[in-house]
Amino acid sequence: MRPHGSGREGSAFNIGGSRLRSLFRQAYQVLFGLQFRTTLLLTCVVLAATGLTGATYLRISSRLTLSEAKQHAQELAMSLASAVADEVERHDKKGLLNIAQATAPRGDVAYVMFTDVVGHLLAGYQRGAGNITQFLIDGANQVSVEPINKPQLSVSGELGPRIDIVYPVTASGSPSLPVPGAPPPTIGYVRLGISLSSAEARLSEVVRNVIGLAVGIALLMVPVGYEVVRYIVGPINSLSDAARMFARGDLDTRVESSRRDEIGELTRSFNSMADELASSQNQLLKLNAELEHRVLQRTTELERANGLLAEMAARDSLTGLYNRRHFGNLLTQLFAEATRYDTDLTCMMLDLDNFKRVNDSLGHQTGDRLLQLTAHVIRETIRDSDIAVRYGGDEFVVMLPQTSLGDARAFAERLLTRFQSELMNDLPEAIVSSLSIGLASRGEHHPVSAMDLVKLADEALYLAKAGGKNRITVVSSSAAGVEESWPAL
Numbered sequence: 126m127r128p129h130g131s132g133r134e135g136s137a138f139n140i141g142g143s144r145l146r147s148l149f150r151q152a153y154q155v156l157f158g159l160q161f162r163t164t165l166l167l168t169c170v171v172l173a174a175t176g177l178t179g180a181t182y183l184r185i186s187s188r189l190t191l192s193e194a195k196q197h198a199q200e201l202a203m204s205l206a207s208a209v210a211d212e213v214e215r216h217d218k219k220g221l222l223n224i225a226q227a228t229a230p231r232g233d234v235a236y237v238m239f240t241d242v243v244g245h246l247l248a249g250y251q252r253g254a255g256n257i258t259q260f261l262i263d264g265a266n267q268v269s270v271e272p273i274n275k276p277q278l279s280v281s282g283e284l285g286p287r288i289d290i291v292y293p294v295t296a297s298g299s300p301s302l303p304v305p306g307a308p309p310p311t312i313g314y315v316r317l318g319i320s321l322s323s324a325e326a327r328l329s330e331v332v333r334n335v336i337g338l339a340v341g342i343a344l345l346m347v348p349v350g351y352e353v354v355r356y357i358v359g360p361i362n363s364l365s366d367a368a369r370m371f372a373r374g375d376l377d378t379r380v381e382s383s384r385r386d387e388i389g390e391l392t393r394s395f396n397s398m399a400d401e402l403a404s405s406q407n408q409l410l411k412l413n414a415e416l417e418h419r420v421l422q423r424t425t426e427l428e429r430a431n432g433l434l435a436e437m438a439a440r441d442s443l444t445g446l447y448n449r450r451h452f453g454n455l456l457t458q459l460f461a462e463a464t465r466y467d468t469d470l471t472c473m474m475l476d477l478d479n480f481k482r483v484n485d486s487l488g489h490q491t492g493d494r495l496l497q498l499t500a501h502v503i504r505e506t507i508r509d510s511d512i513a514v515r516y517g518g519d520e521f522v523v524m525l526p527q528t529s530l531g532d533a534r535a536f537a538e539r540l541l542t543r544f545q546s547e548l549m550n551d552l553p554e555a556i557v558s559s560l561s562i563g564l565a566s567r568g569e570h571h572p573v574s575a576m577d578l579v580k581l582a583d584e585a586l587y588l589a590k591a592g593g594k595n596r597i598t599v600v601s602s603s604a605a606g607v608e609e610s611w612p613a614l
Contacts, residue, residue: 175335183331186328214296242311371399379396452512474583498552566599
């Protein structure tokens with residue numbers, strides 16, 4: 126007897142499960158629906174455009190700042206060169222030191238050095254340790270004066286990045302300006318460093334502003350974009366719900382819409398389609414049932430015939446093994462799986478020794494029996510996962526998935542032993558025949574493609590035949606042309 130209240134509890138459980146499924150479906154629509162994805166896409170596009178614009182602005186600002194710093198350094202160096210011409214010509218170190226000490230403490234000047242025409246340091250001043258070390262050639266007396274009048278970026282010392290410039294000091298006090306007659310001689314040089322710390326601070330402020338702008342746009346785009354997309358996607362969601370209800374069998378479902386745009390046209394088309402489908406449902410169900418029965422019957426017959434034809438086309442008629450044409454598809458699939466899962470795949474190529482002699486001396490019927498015996502031995506020796514193929518004539522191929530070279534060699538030895546035993550029992554007149562086997566492994570030889578693996582096995586088979594037949598041979602991966610061979614026991 127069923128306990129009292131069990132039906133009521135089951136009904137409540139069903140209602141709760143239905144509500145839970147409905148909540149899950151709504152949550153899925155919110156997270157993965159068109160409205161959410163479109164809003165996210167619009168936000169990402171705007172952010173990308175803002176980021177690209179900001180990056181372009183930063184790049185241009187950086188170039189302009191660097192260009193302005195170089196121009197400022199050149200102008201300041203030119204001004205100093207004019208101002209210290211007399212002191213440099215007299216080698217007035219005290220006067221030059223006073224000028225350097227008065228110039229260097231200025232906001233963006235990292236160091237100032239005055240030298241004579243050969244680079245001997247006359248006076249200098251630096252604001253941070255290590256700023257001029259890289260320019261000193263001979264202790265603290267010799268200063269590099271190259272390159273002349275070419276502002277360059279330097280990053281050594283405590284003050285970080287700066288613009289460095291060497292400017293000539295001429296005897297006339299005017300730097301390198303053309304004058305009538307011979308140009309004034311160069312009597313010394315000014316080496317000047319302009320710190321970029323203030324420029325970096327300005328760029329950092331720009332970066333913060335760009336990031337703040339991007340965040341602000343994102344925060345603004347999320348609600349605005351959501352509302353805009355909802356206006357477009359809302360009717361589509363209504364159509365989706367109506368289509369779902371219609372598919373469940375509620376043929377009276379219709380969608381109300383007063384819009385005059387493409388979505389309104391789509392709504393009216395849906396309602397018209399629903400009317401036509403509802404009026405012809407019974408007829409369609411009847412015709413569909415009859416058609417399904419006929420299609421099922423014909424499909425079953427066709428599948429049976431296709432399966433038989435496919436099996437006949439894939440098999441060798443004499444040995445029952447797969448033929449070479451079907452082997453191409455199997456080989457590609459096996460090699461792709463081994464590559465994907467990084468497992469070994471060994472190719473074994475076999476060839477009947479003295480097969481022509483058997484054919485010529487005992488007749489083709491005995492040769493066919495020998496081929497069938499070989500195929501039987503292969504089938505009885507391999508695993509279900511292995512693939513055996515009659516490759517052509519008296520050649521066979523066995524693909525051994527997930528089999529190392531050592532395991533394949535042991536398998537080949539068992540196959541040779543069984544072949545010799547069954548040949549002695551069932552076809553002793555063809556005892557002159559034997560098997561030569563070549564092995565190649567994906568894990569050992571690392572072929573690039575499936576056909577390369579087969580070619581390596583074929584090369585090993587050729588070496589087995591050339592080495593005396595009735596043996597197992599592997600082309601060594603350590604040196605080309607060297608093989609490892611084991612005669613049959």
